Amino acid sequence: MNNKFGRREFLFFGSTIAGSLLLKSCATAPTPTTGASTAPGASSTSAPAGGDVIKVGILHSLTGTMAISEKSVVDAENLAIEEINKAGGVLGKQIVAITEDGQSDWPTFAEKAKKLIDQDKVATVFGCWTSASRKAVLPVFEAKKHLLWYPVQYEGQECSNNVFYTGAAPNQQIEPSVDWLLEKKGKEFFLVGSDYVFPRTANTIIKAQLAAKGGKTLGEDYIPLGVNEVKPVIAKIKAALPNGGVIYNTLNGDTNVAFFKEMQASGMGPDKYPVMSVSIAEEEVQAIGVEYLKGHYAAWNYFQTVDTPASKKFVAAFKAKFGEKRVVNDPMEAAYIMVYLWAAAVKKAGKYDDLDAVKKAAYGSTFDAPEGLVTMNSNHHLSKFVRIGEVVDTGLFKIVEETKEAVKPLPWNQFVAETKGFSCDYSDPAKGGKFKAT
Amino acid sequence: MWSALVDGLFSGVSIGSVLLLSALGLAIVFGLMGVINMAHGELMMLGAYTTVLVQGTLKGTPLFDSYILFALIASFIVTALFGLLLERTVIRYLYGRPLETLLATWGVSLMLQQFVRSVSWEFIIGTTIAIALFMGGTIGIKRIPAKFRDVSTAGIGLVAGTIALQISNALGNMYGLFMTKPWFGAQNQDVTAPQWLRGGLKLGFVDVQFSYVRIFIIVLTVICLAAVYFFLNRTQWGLRIRAVTQNRSMSSCLGIPTDRVDALTFAVGSGLAGIAGCAVSLLGSVGPNTGQNYIIDTFMVVVVGGVGNLVGSIVAALVIGMSSYLYGTFAGQIPVIQDLSKAIGIDLGAQTMAKVVVFALIVVFLQFKPGGLFPQKGRTVDA
Numbered sequence: 124m125n126n127k128f129g130r131r132e133f134l135f136f137g138s139t140i141a142g143s144l145l146l147k148s149c150a151t152a153p154t155p156t157t158g159a160s161t162a163p164g165a166s167s168t169s170a171p172a173g174g175d176v177i178k179v180g181i182l183h184s185l186t187g188t189m190a191i192s193e194k195s196v197v198d199a200e201n202l203a204i205e206e207i208n209k210a211g212g213v214l215g216k217q218i219v220a221i222t223e224d225g226q227s228d229w230p231t232f233a234e235k236a237k238k239l240i241d242q243d244k245v246a247t248v249f250g251c252w253t254s255a256s257r258k259a260v261l262p263v264f265e266a267k268k269h270l271l272w273y274p275v276q277y278e279g280q281e282c283s284n285n286v287f288y289t290g291a292a293p294n295q296q297i298e299p300s301v302d303w304l305l306e307k308k309g310k311e312f313f314l315v316g317s318d319y320v321f322p323r324t325a326n327t328i329i330k331a332q333l334a335a336k337g338g339k340t341l342g343e344d345y346i347p348l349g350v351n352e353v354k355p356v357i358a359k360i361k362a363a364l365p366n367g368g369v370i371y372n373t374l375n376g377d378t379n380v381a382f383f384k385e386m387q388a389s390g391m392g393p394d395k396y397p398v399m400s401v402s403i404a405e406e407e408v409q410a411i412g413v414e415y416l417k418g419h420y421a422a423w424n425y426f427q428t429v430d431t432p433a434s435k436k437f438v439a440a441f442k443a444k445f446g447e448k449r450v451v452n453d454p455m456e457a458a459y460i461m462v463y464l465w466a467a468a469v470k471k472a473g474k475y476d477d478l479d480a481v482k483k484a485a486y487g488s489t490f491d492a493p494e495g496l497v498t499m500n501s502n503h504h505l506s507k508f509v510r511i512g513e514v515v516d517t518g519l520f521k522i523v524e525e526t527k528e529a530v531k532p533l534p535w536n537q538f539v540a541e542t543k544g545f546s547c548d549y550s551d552p553a554k555g556g557k558f559k560a561t
Numbered sequence: 562m563w564s565a566l567v568d569g570l571f572s573g574v575s576i577g578s579v580l581l582l583s584a585l586g587l588a589i590v591f592g593l594m595g596v597i598n599m600a601h602g603e604l605m606m607l608g609a610y611t612t613v614l615v616q617g618t619l620k621g622t623p624l625f626d627s628y629i630l631f632a633l634i635a636s637f638i639v640t641a642l643f644g645l646l647l648e649r650t651v652i653r654y655l656y657g658r659p660l661e662t663l664l665a666t667w668g669v670s671l672m673l674q675q676f677v678r679s680v681s682w683e684f685i686i687g688t689t690i691a692i693a694l695f696m697g698g699t700i701g702i703k704r705i706p707a708k709f710r711d712v713s714t715a716g717i718g719l720v721a722g723t724i725a726l727q728i729s730n731a732l733g734n735m736y737g738l739f740m741t742k743p744w745f746g747a748q749n750q751d752v753t754a755p756q757w758l759r760g761g762l763k764l765g766f767v768d769v770q771f772s773y774v775r776i777f778i779i780v781l782t783v784i785c786l787a788a789v790y791f792f793l794n795r796t797q798w799g800l801r802i803r804a805v806t807q808n809r810s811m812s813s814c815l816g817i818p819t820d821r822v823d824a825l826t827f828a829v830g831s832g833l834a835g836i837a838g839c840a841v842s843l844l845g846s847v848g849p850n851t852g853q854n855y856i857i858d859t860f861m862v863v864v865v866g867g868v869g870n871l872v873g874s875i876v877a878a879l880v881i882g883m884s885s886y887l888y889g890t891f892a893g894q895i896p897v898i899q900d901l902s903k904a905i906g907i908d909l910g911a912q913t914m915a916k917v918v919v920f921a922l923i924v925v926f927l928q929f930k931p932g933g934l935f936p937q938k939g940r941t942v943d944a
Binding site (some may be wrong): 349355379 | 568572575585674675678706742748749750752754759763773774775821844846848850853854888890893908911913915916
C-alpha cells in the first residue's frame with residue numbers, strides 16, 4: 124500500500140493531463156478561416172498561390188453573457204469570408220480571419236482590439252455587439268486611425284471616422300417602430316431596458332419622439348445585464364398600465380428570457396400588452412421559447428422570412444455550412460453585408476493597407492444584400508429597409524410592415540434637442556463627423 | 562388596495578423563496594461545513610442543464626407533461642454525484658484552508674462553465690481515453706524504481722494525451738459534425754414549463770394573478786426545507802452531521818466517520834443546488850452563466866442569516882426578497898426619492914438602484930451585527 128496515489132502524484136499527473144489537453148485546444152481552436160484551406164494551422168503560415176494573404180480581425184464575445192448573440196455573428200462573418208475566398212479572394216489574395224474573444228467584458232474588448240491592430244497587423248476589424256463594447260474600443264480605433272465595422276443596430280448619436288456602422292441607426296429601426304405602435308397599438312408606453320448606454324439613449328429618443336407625436340411615457344425602468352429577477356418590473360408595469368398598453372423593450376441578453384416568462388405567468392399577454400423588442404431576433408426566439416413570445420413584435424431591417432433571391436441564397440448557404448437547424452437574423456445579415464462591403468471597397472481602392480483610400484472607396488458603394496439593395500453613405504452608415512415582424516408558431520417572424528425603399532440613415536437624432544439639426548459627412552473634409560446641417 | 566397588498570406579499574415571498582431555494586444547499590455546505598464553495602452557482606447550472614436534457618429526452622412521450630418531476634430527481638442525483646466527486650478529489654484536501662478552498666472552487670466553477678460550452682462527443686471520448694490510458698499506465702509502472710517514476714509518469718501522461726488527441730481528432734474527421742458539434746454550445750437553452758405550470762391562478766376577489774411557476778417554487782422550497790429539517794434532526798446521519806459540525810475532533814474520537822460525514826454533507830448540499838437550478842430554469846434562461854447570476858445572492862442570504870443556521874437563512878431570504886420587491890416596485894413613487902433622483906441626476910427608483918440599495922442596507926446591517934441575524938452561540942464552527 125506504499126504506492127498509494129497521493130496528493131503529490133495527483134498534482135503531477137493532473138498537470139500533465141491538463142497540459143496535453145491544453146495542447147489539443149491550442150491545436151484546434153483558433154483555426155483561421157480561409158475557406159480554401161483544409162489543414163488546420165497551416166493556413167496562417169502557408170501562403171496561397173499569388174502572394175500573401177490579407178489578415179482581418181474578428182472581435183466578438185465568444186464567452187460570457189453576450190456569447191448567445193455574438194457567436195452567430197462570427198459565423199456569418201466567416202461565411203462571407205469563405206464565399207469571397209472561394210470567388211478568388213480580394214486583389215488576388217485570400218482573406219484570413221483572426222478571431223479574438225472579447226469575453227462580454229468591455230475592457231477586454233479594448234485590449235483585444237489593440238492586439239489585433241498592433242500585433243496581428245490586420246487590415247480591418249469586424250466586431251462588437253453591445254454599444255458598451257463599441258464605446259470601449261472606439262478610442263483605440265481613433266488613436267490608431269484604424270477601421271472597425273460594426274454590424275448591430277444601435278442608439279445613434281455617434282459618427283466616428285474610424286467606424287462603419289452597418290446596423291440600423293435609430294431612424295431605421297426605433298423611430299419607425301414607435302410610429303407604427305402609435306398608429307396601430309396605442310398611445311401609452313412603458314419603456315424597459317438593460318442598464319447600459321444603448322437602452323438609455325434609445326429611451327431618451329423614444330421619450331422625445333412620443334412627446335412630439337402625442338404619445339405618453341407612463342414609466343421606464345432598467346435592469347442590470349444578466350439579472351433574472353424581473354418580478355418588481357412586471358409589478359411596476361402593471362401599476363403604470365393597469366388596462367394594458369405598449370411595452371417598448373430594449374433588454375439585452377439573458378434577462379429577456381425571464382422577462383417574457385414572467386409576463387406570461389402574470390397574465391399579461393400580447394393582446395393587452397404588446398411588446399416591441401429591438402434585441403430579439405430569430406436566434407433569441409429559439410433560446411427564449413416561441414410559446415412565450417408568440418404575438419409579440421420586433422423591429423429589424425432583415426428577417427429570415429424576407430422574400431428576396433439574395434435572402435434565400437444567404438439562408439441556404441448558412442444552413443449548408445452550419446446545420447439545418449440554425450437560423451439567420453438581422454445582425455448576422457449586417458455582418459455578412461459588411462464583409463462584402465469591405466471587400467468591394469478594397470477592390471475599388473486597389474489596396475487594403477491605405478485605410479483612407481478604402482474609406483473613400485466605400486462611400487456610395489452598393490450591395491445586393493439579403494434585405495434588399497443597400498448603399499453605404501458618406502456618413503459611414505448604411506441605407507437600409509425597415510421591417511416589423513410578429514413572432515409566429517414556427518419561431519420565425521411574419522412581416523407585418525416594411526418600407527418600399529431603403530431609408531437613409533441619420534446618426535444624429537432629430538428628436539433630441541442637443542443633436543437636432545446636426546449631420547455627418549466624411550466625403551467633405553470641411554464637414555466631418557458632426558456639423559450643423561441647417 | 563387589497564390586490565396591491567396581496568400581490569406584494571405574494572411577490573415578496575416568491576422572490577424570497579427563489580433566494581432561499583438557491584441558498585439552501587449553500588447554507589449546508591458553507592453554513593454547516595464552513596466550505597466556501599464558489600462553484601455553488603455552477604452546481605445550480607448543472608441542475609439546470611440536467612433539466613434541459615430530461616426535457617429533451619421526454620419530449621414527445623406521454624411523460625412529457627410531468628417531466629419537471631423527473632428533472633428534479635435527476636438534477637438532485639447528478640449534482641449530488643458531482644458534489645461527491647468534487648469533495649473526494651478536491652475539497653477533501655483543503656479542509657481548514659478557506660483561501661485555498663475559495664480559489665480551488667472558483668477554478669472548478671470556471672471549468673464547469675467552459676465544460677458546458679465545449680462538451681461534445683469528441684471532447685468526452687478524448688478526455689475519457691486520456692484518463693483511462695493514463696490511469697492504466699500508472700498502474701503498470703508501479704514496479705519502476707521510485708526515482709524514475711516521476712519522469713515515466715510524465716511520459717505516460719504525454720503519450721496518453723497524444724493518443725487521446727489523435728483518436729478524438731480522427732473521430733472528429735470521420736464523423737464530422739456529429740462528433741465535433743457541442744451538445745449545448747454557448748447558446749442559452751430553452752426550458753419550457755409544462756402546460757400545467759404555464760399561466761397563473763386568478764383570484765376572484767382581487768385583481769391578481771399568481772403565476773403557477775412561482776407557486777410551484779414556493780411549494781418546492783417548503784418541501785425541501787422540511788426534508789432538510791427532517792434529515793438533519795430525525796435521522797442518524799443528520800445527527801452525525803450535527804455532531805461533526807459542532808465538534809469535529811470529539812465526534813471523531815467517539816467513532817463517527819467524519820470523512821464520510823463530510824462527503825455526504827457536501828453531496829446533499831450540492832444536490833439541493835441542483836434542485837434549485839432545475840427550479841430557476843423555469844423562471845429564466847439556462848446558459849453557462851446561469852450560476853453566476855445567483856452566487857452573490859446566495860452568499861448574501863447565508864451571511865445575513867448567520868452562518869451555521871438554517872432558520873437564519875429562511876428569515877434572511879424572505880427579508881431580502883421582500884425588501885428588493887418593495888424597493889424595486891415602489892421607490893420610484895415616493896416623493897423624497899423622486900426629488901433626490903432629480904437632484905443628483907440618477908434615477909434612484911430603477912431596478913439597478915434597488916440592488917444597490919439592498920446591498921448597501923446589508924453592509925450597514927453587518928456593521929452592527931457581523932454575525933448575521935442569528936449568530937452561532939458558543940463554540941463557532943471550525944473546519
